[in-house]
Structure formats: structure tokens, C-alpha cells
Amino acid sequence: MPLNETCIGKKYKSDPIKISQHESIYYALAYNEDNDAYFDNRRQGGIIAPPMYAVFYAAGPTAQLMFDAEIGINMMFVVHYSQYFEWIKAVKPGDEVTSEGTITHITVKEKGSILGWETVTKNQHDDIVVRAQWEFFDRSAGSGKPDGKTEEEAIPSQFIFDDAMKVRNGQTYIYAEPSGDHNPIHVDDDFAKKVGLPGIIVQGLCTMAFAHKMAVDHLTPDRDPLKVKELYVRFARPVLPGQMLTFKGYAIEKLTEKTKYGIIALNDSGKDVLRNAWCTVA
Secondary structure: OOHHHHHHHOOOEEOEEEHHHHHHHHHHHHOOOOHHHHOOOOOOOOOOHHHHHHHHHOOHHHHHHHHHOOOOOHHHHHEEEEEEEEEEOOOOOEEEEEEEEEEEEEEEOOOOEEEEEEEEOOOOOOOOOOEEEEEEOOOOOOOOOOOOOOOOOOOOOOEEEEEEEEEEOOOOHHHHHHOOOOHHHHHHHHHHHHHOOOOOOOOOOHHHHHHHHHHHHOOOOOHOOEEEEEEEEEOOOOOOOEEEEEEEEEEEEOOOOOEEEEEEEEEOOOOEEEEEEEEEOO
């Protein structure tokens, strides 16, 4: 049954969340991070929370939305469809943040419904620190009608970087705790197979965190995470524990104060796991 489109515009607000140094470091380690900006307190200004830690603190209203019976989401069949972050101000351990989310659209497709929502996260000084756009795909809520054709992503012939990341066999368990994503499709093999998946799949936001690491490592001076201002990904297919992922970056266009880059992510069979991914770097 399609999702309830009358819920578009509905709002949800999180309780304040105190950013823990321990938990933000744990999160960084959960996606194989090694950047001193997240670990070395001797740095001028101290450490910062990984920008991708927004998957935890900016997602505060998510549980309210997902379990809102009025919308009609079937959690057993929900997967992450796409994600966008705009990082405006650094978040540091000790900060207190609050997020408010609004349902922006519900799109009914042949094999399910896409629910989109937007969150704005502010710190204790009422400064906006992160804007995010989230899309989730409910595979139980399709129309049964064929969708239109999807345009193929243009693949460039030259890349700025070409690097690989090994997904550890226990990656989903390690990532689940600090990210707050305990969906059983990531930690329960029997459950994942029961809902039609090949087995446990890696959290989409963990794959996105890998892409963010690649952007920081290869596209910023001195591996400065604050230089990556935006990141968008569309999750193309499941990533499995144990796979080797290859990331490739290429320039798209020079903007007024930043440059836009495309990112390609492939599994060890050469199939894309992220689609139409891009970032901007100051």
C-alpha cells in the first residue's frame, strides 16, 4: 500500500543531543577513519566531530517519523535511497545540538514509495551547523505501474583519484552502535534474507562515510575535513561485508567559492554502489 501523501509537510523535532568525545571518536573508527582532526587533542582548536557523525545527531527525529503510523511505513522493507549533507559550521565534542525535520515529498514508484524529508540542525548558540536531505525507499509500498527510464550516469575517462576501501566482515556491527543504525538488515543475517536481501548488507551511510573520507583524503589540502562543504549520494545497490570498494573522483565544475567533484564507487564486481554522487570542496 502506498505511503500517505497527506503527511507531506509534517514536522518532527529531536531532544537536544550532547556531542560526546568518546562517541564521536568511536564513530570515526567505525568507518576506518585515520584523520587526526577527529583524534588528536593537541591540534590547535582541539578535535572536531567527524562531519559524517551528522548521521547520528541530525537523525534525531528519524525514529518519530519511521514509527508514525499515519505515514504507513513498513520498517521491515525500508532501505536508504539517497542522502545529502551540507556542513555549515564545525561540531565539536561538548556541543549540544537539536534537529527539526520536515517531510518534503512522497513519490510512489512501481516497486515501492520514496519518502523524502529535510532536517536542519542547530547548536547551543542557535547557529545552523548542518542541513540534510534524506530519502528512504519502502519496498512494500509500490504502485505496480512501470516507472519511466532512468538516465545513465556519464562516466569520465580521467580521474583525480582512484583508491580502494576494504569493507570488514564485522563492519556493520561496528558501525551500528555509534551511528544509531540498528536496523536488523545490517546485523541479522536470517532477517535480511527473510526480507529478500542476500544477507546482511552494509549501512548505506557507512558507504557514504567511506566516500567522504576519500573526498577529504584526496581533494582537500592537508586532509582538512572542513573543506568538504556538501556531499550527495544515491545508493545504487547493496554493499556486502568483505567486499573491496573502489572510489574514483573527477572534477565537474568550478563554482564561485568552491569546486564540484563527482565520485564513483564500485564493488569488486565493477558494479556501482553509489550513483550520481558528488561533493563540493572550498
